Amino acid sequence: MLVQICITVLTTVLLAMAALYSEGANEQRWWALGNVVSSVGLAMSSLESGPAVLHAVLGYGVLALGMGLVLRGLRQFCDATLGWRWIGAIVAGALLSALFFTYVVPSANWRLSATGFYFALMNFLCAATLARQADWRAVSAAVAGFVTLGLALGVRGVYLLQHGQDEQRALLVQGVVMLIVPLAQVSIAFGLILMVMRRYAERLRNLSWVDSLTGALNRAGLEAQGRRVAQRTLRAGRSLSVIMLDADHFKDINDTWGHPVGDAVLRHLTRQIKAELRPLDLLARYGGEEFVMLLDGVNRDDALRVAERLRARVEAEPVEVAGHTVRYTASMGVVCSDQHGYDMLELIVAGDAAMYAAKRAGRNRVMAG
């Protein structure tokens, strides 16, 4: 029991400290709380004296409540929810089976087996919730912990049914299970922290790839993701088109209306571009008022059509900002891997040249490179 208390304190402190460093504090709060509640339930159900209702019934209800809270945190981590009604049902299930084998068909063996199977199922449910996550490396330690715990409880349930509580073999199994439970608990706690830290690191990396003004990718994001898109299209034998876009006379907009209005124009332009792109396409802000679009699986003729549609949309839809209606246009250069290959840098250089040709030809137009 002392080991159990130490493990609970250790894992709860770890979870609470991880919550301080990351933004996913909500799910960690449920995990930490569930951890403490489960351990209280475990301690209650291990009592050998006192009223039966306390250790033979309520202890299992408290343990089930703790597991329900952990599951709620796991569902939250997976962007889903677990309502209080479900948690109530989980607690009721544990209470009913404990009540049944305490008062209706009194048998300590059957009660231990039935509740063991019940909590094994709960642990498998936790493992299954996480296993559906795409990032296997992040969740594997926690999944392994839940599966181990579920298997240990299940095996103990089978042995108790077959051999009774007092037989030598059953006692041995009971001892092994008592050793496995805290180890699995530690594995779960470390697994949960690992999951949160990986997600936090991913969030920070994504933030460092995003331009804060427009929400489009920045240069670093373009380099990292653009290469991935180029490789993907090359492998799949699809065309990759690049559109370079530059707002026309943007300096005049800044000089006439001020920089905040210029910023609003850039945000508006980003929304206009995004409206023309598909989910697999990439958009990055390449410089001040210059953007680059990567169109996956689009040949040059189709990319020219997309660019022309976008040009017409930008020309037709002014932005309303600070009581002003600001009209602006954009020039674009379109290139495709069918003519220039899949090297990102070469595509951008060729697209830039086509875009400057469009500027020289009078702006507000699309040129192919």
Ligand SMILES: Nc1nc2c(ncn2[C@@H]2O[C@H](COP(=O)(O)OP(=O)(O)OP(=O)(O)O)[C@@H](O)[C@H]2O)c(=O)[nH]1
């Ligand atoms: N408001 C705002 N302006 C920016 C930002 N980044 C760059 N700029 C401005 O964008 C302007 C770009 O001017 P130029 O390079 O001369 O280009 P242009 O006026 O658009 O002329 P053309 O490209 O030849 O049509 C400069 O005045 C920059 O200060 C930004 O984040 N916000």
